[in-house]
Amino acid sequence: MTTFATHDTEDFSVPENETTNHEPTEARVESPYAVLRWLVLATFVVILNETIMVNAIPRLMVELEVSARSAQWLSTAFMLTMAVVIPVTGWFLQRVTTRQAFLTAMTVFLAGTLLSALAPVFWLLVAGRVVQAAGTAVMLPLLMTTLMTIVPEHDRGRVMGNVMLAISVAPALGPAVSGVVLEVASWRWLFGLVLPVAGLITWVSMRRLTDVGETRESALDVPSVLLAALGFGTLVYGLSRIGAEVETAVPAWALVVAGLAVVVAFLLRQRSLQKRDTPLLDLRVLSHRTYAVGVTIQSVSFLAMMGAMILLPLYLQELRGLSPLQTGLLVAPGGLAMGLLGPRVGHAFDRFGARPLVVPGSIGVVVALGVLSQVSETTSYGVVLGTHVLMMVSLAALFTPVFTLSLGALPPQLYSHGSSLLGTTQQVSAAIGTAVSVTVLSSRTTSLLEGGATPSAAFVGGVQWAFGAAALISLVVVVLVLTLPSRSADHDADESPCEEPAAA
Template sequence: MNNPGSEVKSQYKDLGNIKRLPILITLVIGAFFSILNETLLNIALVDMTLDLNVPYSTIQWLSTSYMLVVGILIPISALLVQWFTTRQMFLGAMILFSAGTLVCALAVDFPVLLIGRIIQAFGTGLMLPVMMNTILILYPPEKRGAAMGSIGLVIMFAPAIGPTLSGLILEKFEWPWLFYFVLPFALLSVVIAAIYLKNVSEVTKPKVDIISIILSTIGFGGIVYGFSSSGEKGWSDPEVYITLIVGGIALLLFIWRQLVSKEPMLNLRAFLSPMFSLSTVLIIIVMMALFSTMLLLPIFLQQGLMMTAFAAGLLLLPGGILNGFLSPVTGKLFDKFGPRVLVIPGAAILVLVMWLFTRIDLETGSGTLIFYHCIMMVAISMIMMPAQTNGLNQLPRKYYPHGTAIFNTLQQVSGAIGVAFFISIMSAGQKDYLANSEDPTSTTELAKALSAGIHNSFYIGMFFAIFALVLAFFVKKTKAPEGE
């Protein structure tokens, strides 16, 4: 009788002949420019409203649709990575992304530009799970930290430098050059993948559950759309709360169907692994803090401190660069010392920096804000990839596609929820301040109102960080189950 563990060992032995570094570089290049597009347009949206002659509420869909499509597609990717080879998935994702980028660059009106963004998002939605699933298969648990640290560099660094890079390009060129700049790198990734990328995943072709796909699309899509729209339309708008209710019901039905199905599209039994569940909650909190801060700080810098968009982007650049350099370092430290020595101090630092952000005002200097932002990015690099890698390490091999899909889906959903939630708190704080102001229309009072709203948001963020710190004390080093 064959020992199940021997089959796994033989697979790792076969993979030992594959050169991992070229594959890792290929994945990082492709994913970097895919994720970069989530924030690359943020500063350009104002220029686009004038050039394309559409209101801001319309142009905002260039960002919302991207997050919406990625949020919908990632859960389905758990099924797709078992139907197609690594090369087919990655090359298909990057070809789609490149085609969408070209459509955006050549677009002369908003509908064509929106179609291009949606095509780009399809590529990104396929890219993220393939990248993480490939890393899990290529690297044994004791070496995953460093590899996942490289992925952390992509996931954190790319969106962090997006606004700065966008401002730099727009200083000299029109907005289509944002896409012309990305296109050569996307095509380069396709060429490198065609040469170096090997098939490492196992094609099992499980049963396709159409009902689960529909429920997943309505559930995750409805929730991401509802929260993304709430910042613009308000929570009382029927389109917002009806979408959230429908999405919530569909998501509950999706969860029920996955639990009773013999071949679930997204195997939620991964949550039976305690450290995976704990890591999931930590990642949700960190992503909410990251996405909301990336939106709150630029608003405060531009509308409170009256900085230009490019200057605001430059101020946030040091923290983004620092996070990018630290992600591989924390990955190697994770391999050597385990998660606790990183996650617990990281969560404590996150609590501290959220408290520091509640103290900022209109007199706060640029150097202080840069310092605070850098501290926050250090904290996130200490929590994000170590917690995620530790959680995934506890899963059996057959759950890898499902675990990575769950993490990537919840990152998108929590990012959308975090932005909407904290913007709503900020807006409420502004209204409360102006309601008690003697001169609510003056520029000074409006700036002070914004500062009050920002404080409220960061206070709530601090309470989330305290919760993350409590959870961090329960983190334990994991190892892969016997006979994965």
């Protein structure tokens, strides 16, 4: 059994007062939390890579001679791969050791990074991004599963807060980092700089990383893998095509319906496999009420957040004329504030419970989106900056407690499946949020243009309605957080973990 640390420090290390000055350095016992340090470093790098390409698309269109529609596949293919791979991680993480999972994820990520850096043609660059995404898809579930395994319940808020710092700051820094690199070097250096850093982290981590938990033998159900890939892949792709300027041969709505049908078939098969205890994605996690509510809150919050992340750059660049670098620098403080507040939120959660955080946090998200729904052609950049910071800080107050409560409601044998399902729903929610925002924006803009409005006025009207829609969706979160317990019950002791889940 893993020995838990019971200290209260700002990092993952054992305090110095736990060893005497008479002990040689070699005799000091490294904290069991130290495994998280290496996982967090690696996760930071792979998540940073997810947003680092944002500012490079215009240059890629010129150098690799591709259209804007084709260039978007750099983001779409990454998102599709994440949606396809994450459902398999629940099974994968139970079958292999921590070191094996880490080495597999980082080796795949490094291979994709190298391929992207050297890609002579566009389709090889897309292939490199797909390989990168496959490695990235394993890292976050691995980090969360390991955290829940080694950190006792009373200390999870603090540790989760430190983890969320890295997870939140990385995507916020991506556009700004890429903007700086592109000012002085080729787009290939976006991968060339990541490659040695990721390689060094992998080498050092494999020298110090220890295995956590126990592996469990289980057969891979190939039909489930195929259904998950086809269902989630088609669903996310269909959602990403909603509102696109150029429609595909198969309408977006048809892709969404087909994807949903296959996802339902996948879920039904998992329920059947649960009787033999061999599901690819164990849906018994949903029999735990706190987890089910937490997943819903995370999904709706992520949906609204992704909608805002799509709308704000469009507003700042298309209407206000800012460059991608200026846009990245304007929104970076929000992401930094979200990350830096993470440890404080974690401390507050451990001390006071979830309610004092998630209730004002959910209200803050609604207020911020409501303010953004009133933006105009002359709104002060200070107002935009302050409102974005409010939204990100409010999300920090939501995410850390809800993540901790949700996974804490599960028994240890379901941690990997719980982390996998959280990751899968986030990818689907991101696609839904993008689709809803783009659809509302384009439909409202078109309506105002037909009514005689100027293009700029019509675009502002579309942005306002899209932010307004996100604010209305976020009201659901305000209601749901009121049903959460303030602290984790012992694996939802009032609920049977072996019950069949409610219909997904």
